[in-house]
Structure formats: C-alpha cells, structure tokens
Amino acid sequence: MSDPLLSVSQLSLFHQSQQQHTQLIQEISFFIQKQEIVGLVGESGSGKSLTAQSILQLLPRKNFKISGSIHFEDKELLTLSEKELRQIRGKRIALMSQDPSAALNPTLTIQTQLLEGLCRTNSKITKKEAIRISTEWLERMHVPNASLRMRQYPHELSGGTKQRIALAMALISEPALLLADEPTTALDMTVQAEILLLFKELVQKNQLSVLLITHDLGVVANCCDRVLVLKAGHLVETGTVDEIFSTPKHAYTQSLLQSKRNLLAYAN
Amino acid sequence: MQVSVTLSHSQRFKYHFYSMQMYGILILCFLILMMSVGPYISTYHYDQMHLAAKNHAPSWNFWFGTDDLGRDIFVRTCYGARISFCIAIATVCIDLFLGIFVGSLAGLANPKVDECVMRLLDILYSIPTLLTAILLSVFFGSGLLSIVIAVNVISWITMARIVRGQILLLKEMDFILAVRSLGANSSYILLKHLLPNTWGPIMVTLTMTIPSAIFSEAFLSFLGLGIQAPMASWGTMAYEGLPALQYYPWRLFFPAAFISLTMLSFYLIGEGLKKTFNSSYSENIL
Numbered sequence: 001m002s003d004p005l006l007s008v009s010q011l012s013l014f015h016q017s018q019q020q021h022t023q024l025i026q027e028i029s030f031f032i033q034k035q036e037i038v039g040l041v042g043e044s045g046s047g048k049s050l051t052a053q054s055i056l057q058l059l060p061r062k063n064f065k066i067s068g069s070i071h072f073e074d075k076e077l078l079t080l081s082e083k084e085l086r087q088i089r090g091k092r093i094a095l096m097s098q099d100p101s102a103a104l105n106p107t108l109t110i111q112t113q114l115l116e117g118l119c120r121t122n123s124k125i126t127k128k129e130a131i132r133i134s135t136e137w138l139e140r141m142h143v144p145n146a147s148l149r150m151r152q153y154p155h156e157l158s159g160g161t162k163q164r165i166a167l168a169m170a171l172i173s174e175p176a177l178l179l180a181d182e183p184t185t186a187l188d189m190t191v192q193a194e195i196l197l198l199f200k201e202l203v204q205k206n207q208l209s210v211l212l213i214t215h216d217l218g219v220v221a222n223c224c225d226r227v228l229v230l231k232a233g234h235l236v237e238t239g240t241v242d243e244i245f246s247t248p249k250h251a252y253t254q255s256l257l258q259s260k261r262n263l264l265a266y267a268n
Numbered sequence: 269m270q271v272s273v274t275l276s277h278s279q280r281f282k283y284h285f286y287s288m289q290m291y292g293i294l295i296l297c298f299l300i301l302m303m304s305v306g307p308y309i310s311t312y313h314y315d316q317m318h319l320a321a322k323n324h325a326p327s328w329n330f331w332f333g334t335d336d337l338g339r340d341i342f343v344r345t346c347y348g349a350r351i352s353f354c355i356a357i358a359t360v361c362i363d364l365f366l367g368i369f370v371g372s373l374a375g376l377a378n379p380k381v382d383e384c385v386m387r388l389l390d391i392l393y394s395i396p397t398l399l400t401a402i403l404l405s406v407f408f409g410s411g412l413l414s415i416v417i418a419v420n421v422i423s424w425i426t427m428a429r430i431v432r433g434q435i436l437l438l439k440e441m442d443f444i445l446a447v448r449s450l451g452a453n454s455s456y457i458l459l460k461h462l463l464p465n466t467w468g469p470i471m472v473t474l475t476m477t478i479p480s481a482i483f484s485e486a487f488l489s490f491l492g493l494g495i496q497a498p499m500a501s502w503g504t505m506a507y508e509g510l511p512a513l514q515y516y517p518w519r520l521f522f523p524a525a526f527i528s529l530t531m532l533s534f535y536l537i538g539e540g541l542k543k544t545f546n547s548s549y550s551e552n553i554l
Contacts, residue, residue, distance in 0.1 A: 058448055062378065090450035097449070102442035107464040116460075117450045169446065 004031035005209050006055070006093075006177055011068035013047070013054050013233075024050055027068065028235040030228050032177065035203050037210045039220040039241075041256070042230035048213045049098060051230070052179040055211075056089055073176065091121045094175040098182050100163035104154040110165055111150040114138075114172060121173035137168045142194050159186040167195065174206060181213045196223045217260050221245060229253050288540030295533035299349055299526070306346030314347045315339065315498035323516045333518040335508060341522050344500035348523060351412065351501045352482045352530060358416045359423050359481040363474060367424035371431025372458055375439065386432070389425050397422065397484055401493045415494045419484045423477050430473045434466040468545035475538030479531045486527050502527050 013025040025047045032038050040048050053059050054066050057077065070077040073092065077085070089095075097103045105113060114134040119125060125133075131150070138146035141164040154162060163186045170178060180199075184192040200223055202208045212224060220227055220241065227244045229237040229252065237250040248254045307314070310331075318324075318338035326333040332341035374385040401418035408414040438444065439462065447461055488494040489503025497504065502523040509519030 053445075056449055058445060086451040086453060088451070089448065095446070095449035097442045097446050099442050103446045105443045105447075105461050105465070107467075108461075116447070116452075120451060166446070169450070173450075 005034045005036075005073065006211075007031040007071045008055070009069050009071075011051070011054065011066065011070065013050055013059075014065040014067075015063055016065065017063065024233055025054065026233045028230070028233075029068075030235065030238060032209050032211060034176075034209055035207055036226065037199060037203060037212055037224045039224035039227045040211060040213045040230060041215060041217065041220055041227060044215065046230045047233045048230055049181050052095060052181055052211065052213060055179060056093060056095055057085060058089075058095070090117055090173055090175070092175055093177045093179065094170040094173065095179045096166055096170040096181060096183055098185075100159055100166050100186050101154070103166040103169075104162055106154050109151055109153055110138075110157075114150070114165070114169055117169055117173050134168070134172065137172050138165065140198065141165070141168045142191065143168070160188065160191060163187060164191075164195070171202070171208075174208075176207065176209065178208060178210045179213070180210055182215075183212070184214070184216070184219060192219070193222075199223055217257065229256070288543060289537050290540075292533045292536030292538075292540065295529055296537070299530060299533065300353070303346050303349035303353060306349075307343055310340060310343045310346075312340035312343050314343045314500050323512070323519070325516075326518055332522045333516070335505075335519050336512065336516075341505070341519065344505060345502070345522050345526055347500040348502040348505060349526065349530075351495055351499070352485060354412065355416060355419060355481050355485045356478045359420055359478055360474060362420045363424045363427045363477055364470075367427025368431050368463070368470070370424075371428035372435055372463065374428065375432040375435030375462075376454060376458060382432070386429075389428060393422055393425050395421065398488075398491075398493075401488050405493050410493060410496050412495065415485055415488060418488065419481045423481050426477060427470070427473050430469050431466055434469055435462050438462050438465050468541075472538055472542050472545065475534050475541060479534040482530055482534075483527070 008031065009029040010027045011025060011029070012023060012027050015022045015024055028051070030038070040051065042048050050059070054064070055070055055072075055077065057066065059066075066078060068078070072088070075088070077088070080088070104110070111131065111134065114137070115127070115130050118130050118133060135146045135150060138149060143149055143161055143164050149157065149161065149165070157165070163183065167180075167183055170180070184195055187195060196219065199208075199210055199212075203210065212219070214220060224241050226238065226240050228235055229244070229250065231252045237244065237248070237253045239249075244253060245257065248257055312318075312330075316339065318334060318340075320338065321330065321334050322336055322338045324330050324334040324338070330340050330342070332345060334340055335344070370385065370389070374382045377385070397418060400421050401414065404414035404418050405411075408417075435458075439457075444457060444461060447457055452460075485494060485501065486503035486506070489501040490507045492504075492507065495501035495504055505523035506520055506527070509516070509521075509523065512519050
C-alpha cells in the first residue's frame with residue numbers, strides 16, 4: 001500500500017478557558033488514502049466538525065490547543081506557519097462548512113465568491129475564463145440556470161442551491177482532499193444521490209479524496225470506502241463499510257445501526 | 269418563481285426608500301442648493317451692513333430680513349449652512365478613516381489589545397466636548413479649526429465601537445470560516461468580507477453622528493466658543509437673535525429653523541436606511 005494522502009496520529013484537541021481545561025478530541029488516529037471516501041459518523045457534539053477544522057487549524061489558537069501529528073503530502077501540518085498553511089487551505093485541502101446559508105457572504109454575488117477561490121489558486125487566469133469555469137462547475141453541481149445564479153446574491157437562493165454552490169466553491173480549486181461537513185443535509189433525496197454520484201466521479205477522475213462527515217448512515221453505506229465512528233471525542237471503531245455494517249464490534253456502533261433499523265421498521 | 273422573489277425584495281426596498289429617505293434627501297438637496305447658489309443669487313454680502321435698514325422684517329429686498337447691523341439674514345444663513353456642512357464633511361472623513369480603522373483593529377486583534385484600545389476610547393469618550401472646545405480655543409483661538417477638532421475628538425468613537433461590535437459578530441460566522449479555509453489572510457477578509465457587511469450600521473451611525481456634530485457646532489457657537497463675527501454660523505446667529513426675540517423674531521427663527529431642518533433631514537435618512545437595511549438583513553443573517 002502506498003503512503004496515505006493524509007495520516008492523523010494521536011490527534012488531541014483541548015479547549016482552555018480561564019475556568020477549565022477540556023479535552024474535546026481524545027488521541028484519535030486515522031488515515032485517508034488517495035482516491036478514497038472516508039465517512040466520519042457520530043452523534044452531534046462528538047467532535048466530527050472539530051476534527052475537520054483542526055486538520056486545517058482553523059480554530060482560534062488562543063483557546064484551542066492541538067497535539068499529535070497531521071501528516072499531509074510530505075508535510076507536517078501542525079508545524080507549519082500561518083503563511084504556509086494558507087498555501088494549503090483551499091488549494092490542497094478544502095473545507096465545506098456545515099450551514100449552507102451561513103457559508104456564503106450575503107453582500108457578494110455568487111460569481112464574486114466563486115472567482116475568489118479560483119483566482120487564489122490560479123493567478124494568471126482571465127476573468128472571462130474564470131467565469132466560464134465557475135459556470136461549468138455550477139452546472140456540474142446540477143444548479144439550474146447557472147449563468148443567472150452567478151449574478152444573484154445568496155438571499156435570493158434556496159438552501160439546496162446554496163449548499164451546491166458552497167460545494168462548488170470548495171471544489172473549484174481542485175483540491176486533493178475535501179473535508180465535507182455534512183454536504184447533503186439540506187438537499188432532497190434525488191439531489192443528494194446526484195451529489196454523492198458526483199463525489200464518486202470526482203474521486204475517479206480528479207484524484208480527489210473525501211472525508212465525509214455525516215450522521216446519515218445511508219449516505220455512508222452508499223458511497224464511502226471506510227468508516228470512522230466517533231463518540232465523545234473517541235474514535236471507537238474503524239473499518240470498511242462492509243465490516244461496520246455487517247459485524248459492528250463496538251456497542252455504540254451497534255446501537256447506532258440498531259436505531260437506524262428501528263427507524264426504518266417504524267417507517268414501514 | 270425566482271423572479272417574483274427578486275421583485276418583492278426590490279419592492280420592499282423601494283417602499284422604505286421612498287417613504288422615509290426621500291423626504292430627508294429632498295430637504296438635504298434643498299439645503300445644499302441653498303448654500304451653494306444662495307450667496308450668488310442675492311446681491312448682498314454676508315458682512316455687508318445696511319445701517320439704514322436695521323432689523324428689517326422679511327421683504328422682497330431682504331428675503332429673511334436683516335439683523336441689528338442691517339446684514340441680510342438670507343445670505344448669512346447660506347454661509348451658516350456652509351460652515352455646518354464643512355463640519356459634516358470633516359466628521360464623515362474622521363469617522364470613516366479613524367473610526368473604521370480603530371474599530372476593525374480592535375475587532376480583529378487579540379482580546380488584550382482589544383481591551384486596551386476600548387478602555388482608551390472610554391477614557392477619551394469621558395472628556396466633555398465643552399471643556400475640549402474651551403481649551404482648544406485658548407490654544408488655537410476660536411475658529412473653524414478648533415471647532416472641528418473639539419467636535420470630532422469624540423465623534424468617531426461611536427463609529428469605532430459600532431464597527432468593532434459588528435466585526436466581533438461577523439468574524440465568527442461560517443462564511444468567514446469558509447473564506448479562511450480557502451486560504452485568505454486577515455486584511456483580505458477584512459476589506460472584502462467584513463467591512464462590506466458592516467456598511468449598513470456604518471451608514472446608519474453616520475446619519476446620527478453628522479447631525480450631532482452639526483448641532484455641537486451650533487451649540488458651541490451659540491455659547492460664543494465657535495465661529496467668530498463677522499463669519500456667520502447658525503449658532504452665532506441664534507445667539508444674536510435671542511435677545512431680540514420679542515420684537516424681531518425672524519432673527520432667531522431662520523437660523524433655528526435651518527438647524528432643525530438639517531437635523532430632521534439626517535434623521536429621516538437615517539431612519540429610512542435603518543429600515544431598509546433591517547428588512548433586507550433580518551431574514552438572511554440575523
């Protein structure tokens with residue numbers, strides 16, 4: 001097996017305030033291979049989003065302390081300066097944040113925000129070319145009326161459209177790794193399936209790897225290669241999708257699957 | 269469907285725009301017109317005395333009447349407007365540059381710097397305007413310069429506070445996280461993402477600080493600390509007109525009416541802007 005794209009070992013995250021010192025992530029270790037979709041599941045508050053944000057070190061440094069090591073493409077991310085990190089953020093590792101309506105700046109048009117990411121990675125690009133590429137990306141995200149959307153402001157769009165635009169913003173600079181924080185929560189089932197299909201396509205064609213944060217086990221079963229199960233900051237179980245779904249070892253994973261089955265049974 | 273949503277938004281914008289700001293802007297335009305062309309359409313000069321026509325009531329010759337030295341009140345009111353708008357422009361400049369700069373510095377810097385800056389501003393804020401004006405007029409002599417400084421020593425602090433508050437609020441929002449995850453640096457985020465989102469509150473604050481600066485000037489001139497004779501300022505004219513109120517009421521009426529009109533126009537514009545910004549902001553970010 002080749003070297004993994006991202007390998008995280010013994011990652012701990014502490015939050016310190018004047019009153020107390022809390023450990024939010026407890027020495028978790030995992031890796032992501034090239035062209036792999038890894039699911040990160042767990043209940044809310046278990047530290048899924050924090051894991052993604054600590055990989056890019058987007059948390060305020062004064063309150064959050066990270067220890068351990070995060071190795072990405074021959075670089076140790078935890079030892080990089082802020083300036084070097086900026087070279088990696090967006091260009092090599094992109095983050096798509098959770099809430100689509102808050103992820104877009106309300107005072108800028110969609111076009112301005114999409115071009116921002118594109119011009120950052122590729123400074124020689126002409127504006128016309130950049131607009132063409134952005135429109136293309138929107139079309140790939142199944143955004144209807146892409147060229148009209150480019151000229152609109154976020155408040156004029158629906159939640160699903162905004163989510164797809166946020167996804168396009170993250171993917172437009174063609175990163176090697178996408179940290180997708182619940183990318184499909186605001187989308188209806190058909191669009192969700194399309195987006196997941198698109199993930200698979202990008203993984204094959206563009207050498208993309210994805211860390212897919214979700215609490216939807218259906219999404220995980222659908223498109224992930226491996227699964228990490230997080231509970232209260234502990235990584236309680238890892239394995240391939242088949243292993244996790246057929247023979248869950250940890251009690252928490254079992255109850256997670258059981259509750260999904262119960263829900264389905266109730267629905268039927 | 270999308271088209272109708274866009275329309276209703278612009279309709280709402282227009283409604284608030286016309287109902288409040290329009291009147292304010294009309295009054296403001298009238299005042300600006302008056303101060304720019306007023307002195308040229310009148311045949312008199314602001315310090316030209318007509319001793320034969322002292323305390324003349326408003327008439328065809330003297331539209332707003334004359335004062336106790338026979339000077340035409342219309343021309344003097346126009347010059348008073350110029351002084352007031354000078355103060356307004358100075359306030360806007362200082363508010364926009366110093367206020368926004370200090371506010372965004374405090375908002376973005378680490379909490380210790382923020383704390384120091386804000387406490388310094390508190391100390392500065394506690395200095396009374398009147399005291400500053402008296403001290404400055406001792407050092408620089410009474411005049412436009414000391415008035416501008418005295419009025420603006422504290423006026424920009426409100427702006428700095430508003431900008432800081434907005435930036436503290438906005439910098440925690442997800443779209444800033446999104447831009448940071450794209451690899452943007454602080455100054456880019458500030459100029460491109462934070463300040464544009466602060467324009468609403470900045471505009472509303474400006475429409476409150478401008479009239480208060482104009483009023484402070486009038487007030488200081490009324491007390492004799494500001495603009496000196498023979499220059500005309502609304503405050504000085506009101507002061508000179510006050511003793512004659514019983515017999516020659518127009519000498520107080522015109523400067524006082526223009527002070528009120530200016531206050532009203534800025535108030536209307538500010539209220540209208542507040543409503544416009546609130547209606548388009550409330551559903552989206554707040």
